[in-house]
Amino acid sequence: MNILITGGSGFLGARLARTLLAQGSLALAGAPAQPIQRLVLVDRVAPPADLALDARVQPLLGDLGEQLAAGALPLGEVQAVFHLAAAVSGECEADFDLGMRSNLDATRQLLEGCRHAGHTPVFVFSSSVAVFGDSPEQRLPAVIEDNSLPTPQNSYGIQKFIGEQLVADFTRKGFVQGRNVRLMTVSVRPGRPNAAASSFLSGMLREPLAGERARCPVAPETPVALSSPGNTVRGILRAATASAGQWGARTAVNLPAITTTVGEMAQALERVAGKEATALIDWEPDAQIAKIITSWPSRFNPKRAQALGLAADESFEAILRDYVRENPQAVKLDVKG
């Protein structure tokens, strides 16, 4: 079996790639497991060294839109596509055309490529909790259900929601076996800050653990819905393995999330690494980031995900301890307990 991941050198793409290579096979859409022969990682940057060294990995470097226009992706030879590449929320607000090109046009071109390949590959589309947005004119329900109406309040959310619609119709037409999954905010992401409005939800843990100062731009009582990197990859993979009957409707599945607050996240950090860690957080409000973050919902009733065997992380402290265990080189403070 051959698999393609867009954004394959990114944080989630690389983690998904490692998980697939470690398990060595994949049971696609309810079929028996097949060994993974080739894993094509499409990205602007080269994959991490451990992936590049695996003989099954084939990196394809360059802009996704340009590669699609040039017909450079081996879509005729892959049985599953994980489409993770995207411009992030902050980039899309700053540059409208970039977002439309990277998130809408590239998704449509990729679907067209799969359609013309002609063999109906499994197509997992990583949509986002950002399709939901609260506004004074349109309040969100207190708890988001699988059939709650998305009302995106930024371009990233609009583009992801349009992507869901395209995946749904390409699926109905028999061009792909589409699976729309809405990823929750992922924390703790390793590495560096990015242009996502949610970037601080990792940075406020990651930087103090590394002995560096971090800014928290929202109030401690701000509620958030989070998922660990590992749990997020589990959800993405489950979308690929579920049979059509298990998956059900073509609308998106909300992945499970734990509901916590930014203040409780800081308390968990203190339990894990002491006051020395939380003293490194600068609580400096940023109205623009706060507006985006507080427009996202924090409570979900993810029935479809639960029926697929998925569950939220146990606690934010457990997420934090996973991060510490998985990223020892990035932790400079003493860890307790």
Place this chain on the structure above:
Amino acid sequence: MNILITGGSGFLGARLARTLLAQGSLALAGAPAQPIQRLVLVDRVAPPADLALDARVQPLLGDLGEQLAAGALPLGEVQAVFHLAAAVSGECEADFDLGMRSNLDATRQLLEGCRHAGHTPVFVFSSSVAVFGDSPEQRLPAVIEDNSLPTPQNSYGIQKFIGEQLVADFTRKGFVQGRNVRLMTVSVRPGRPNAAASSFLSGMLREPLAGERARCPVAPETPVALSSPGNTVRGILRAATASAGQWGARTAVNLPAITTTVGEMAQALERVAGKEATALIDWEPDAQIAKIITSWPSRFNPKRAQALGLAADESFEAILRDYVRENPQAVKLDVKG
């Protein structure tokens, strides 16, 4: 004030044009009424003679996508755009690429044209009840609310729903003052049958009244939600005149509809034109058309439309009598009452 209507020679576009010319002015988005100087009608075919003879009417003939690509539309000079042009549902199912081009690409190009014109025109987008679709995997609620989740079951509905998202985000960004209105099935349409799955919902009245046979491809008990041509144009116009505050959320407004059944429509025809008329209906089921029609919802709670002062037609018999009065040349049978 200058106004542009895409699909301006079509049945609804021409009716909207006549209404605008008759009232002579328009109070746009809550502002005081301004006289209408120019009405640009964009369409593949020439406008009806009465419109072509009006000095304020400027026909622009050709394919909308080609005209947009050539920069041929005077978007810098119009204060309001009514975007009615679309490939209909049957065409979109038969030719996927045609639907994507006519409904998605043209809508996006038109929005981009308005954005680059730079003066934030009012942009009324005619979406459709077809964004709602029932399926075994995802049942519709018994009554559709303004915040019910659209789950389109055909490409036309998907493309209209994507258009709504684009209009919403172009509005949020300040590129247009967008107004998404979902049109109900319009009956009785004058003229000839078209490729819409709903075409028979006019034909089963119009053809018998003209002394011709007509086919009804669904069972008499099939429920439908309908709006007369006049009431539909009222809803489209109200979208343009409402202030931003009156309009509210950027999500679409479901226009009001009467809920009836195909059998009750035939009974109304019998009351208006006798058994001679209903004897001309051939009840011949067509599974493909029935599948599309029965996937559409028939009951709505159109709160936002009602708050804007809109209401459903009084009865289907009243709709039918309006048709007879407005189209005397198309009625060959004797009319009662």
